[in-house]
Amino acid sequence: MLNLSDQCLFCNKTKQKIIYSSEFFFVVRDSYPVTKHHTLIITNRHVSDFFDLESKELEDLNKILKEQRLSLMNLDDDITAFNVGVNAGVDSGQSIMHCHIHLIPRRKGDIENPRGGVRGVI
Numbered sequence: 001m002l003n004l005s006d007q008c009l010f011c012n013k014t015k016q017k018i019i020y021s022s023e024f025f026f027v028v029r030d031s032y033p034v035t036k037h038h039t040l041i042i043t044n045r046h047v048s049d050f051f052d053l054e055s056k057e058l059e060d061l062n063k064i065l066k067e068q069r070l071s072l073m074n075l076d077d078d079i080t081a082f083n084v085g086v087n088a089g090v091d092s093g094q095s096i097m098h099c100h101i102h103l104i105p106r107r108k109g110d111i112e113n114p115r116g117g118v119r120g121v122i
Contacts, residue, residue: 010042010098020068024060027068030102035110037072037079039103041065047099049088065103072105081106083118 009015013026020027024045030038041064043057053061065084073079085102087094106114114120 008046008098009096010100011046016042020064020071022060022064024057025064027064034102034104035106037076037105039068039072039105041068041101041103043099048097049094049099050086050101051088052099061101065101068103072103076105078107079105080108081114085118 016028018026030040083104
């Protein structure tokens with residue numbers, strides 16, 4: 001009998017091109033990027049969304065976000081800003097029910113008017 005994590009895309013790490021890992025997370029580039037170098041930070045533990053994270057995971061996530069931001073800025077001089085996004089639940093647009101955080105590099109002029117940031121998704 002298969003359990004939920006056996007069917008989960010993110011639990012099957014052999015199919016992932018992992019660029020960084022820690023005790024609680026692994027990092028990959030998004031397969032359907034919004035921008036160049038769009039990055040996903042994915043929990044090692046199978047949990048549905050951000051709100052299921054424990055305090056040690058949240059501490060590690062904060063560290064990884066900062067490290068990945070610096071890494072991306074060193075990789076690409078055109079990056080001038082970032083969006084950090086979490087979809088929690090089907091109605092938010094979450095399509096893989098395994099916690100993952102989007103780190104989306106932004107560049108000056110990548111859209112006509114960036115005002116409002118993530119509000120532009122609705």
